[in-house]
């Protein structure tokens with residue numbers, strides 16, 4: 001019997017057969033652990049009738065796992081060297097590969113109810129996560145990311161890891177930590193531990209306006225500075241800031257990362273950033 005596609009021996013063999021070396025600058029750390037693959041697909045909701053978008057199929061191991069559960073998969077891959085590999089490993093799965101940069105993809109074109117499931121290239125994680133959040137057709141994203149990013153996503157105000165990414169995730173929905181993933185689950189092994197997180201986006205309510213997102217970004221831009229200072233830096237009138245802070249029940253010298261998100265939104269309204 002053949003070894004499974006994700007086994008370290010098969011992964012090495014596939015790469016050798018096609019004369020490929022994993023490219024660090026493309027974040028190519030391939031999964032070689034069947035339990036992890038299954039738990040990502042499971043947590044991501046891969047099932048019959050689901051539409052799944054994967055970023056970076058690589059050798060196709062996760063793509064196959066998702067497709068084997070009956071989901072319809074579209075996978076975006078930038079590395080053209082993988083064409084012959086994926087033609088082979090995805091044959092008969094029904095998965096569609098779209099060749100090109102995931103940052104250039106038109107996420108608004110996806111069908112409603114799309115779920116993202118991916119082992120993300122780490123160097124563009126933040127950018128990709130904001131694309132997913134902004135695309136109303138995407139309802140969830142279950143992603144393998146560096147553990148530090150997972151901690152930032154799930155952090156609450158006043159936590160060490162709290163910042164813009166935490167606030168952004170909370171503006172769009174909820175974050176659930178699924179599991180940590182040791183370095184040994186990848187070939188080659190990355191430098192740090194990773195985690196699987198699932199983000200669920202609430203598409204039933206009006207989506208956060210751009211002006212609010214920019215405001216929250218500015219407010220949380222410099223950690224350890226006061227909210228007052230951060231808001232002054234982007235041109236808000238000091239007297240208006242003081243009045244808004246008082247009205248929102250915040251100390252004049254409060255730091256942005258200590259302000260509950262609903263109060264930050266309240267302050268945005270008081271400053272007429274959003275109406």
Ligand code: SAM
Pocket residue numbers: 026027028029030031055056057058059060061062063076077078079100101102103119120121122124
């Ligand atoms: N899904 C595979 C797995 O789990 O073994 C590979 C994951 S690997 C962490 C990241 C993948 O994203 C690689 O296949 C890489 O070529 C691809 N990638 C990197 N940058 C990309 C980009 N800008 N657009 C699309 N794919 C990209």
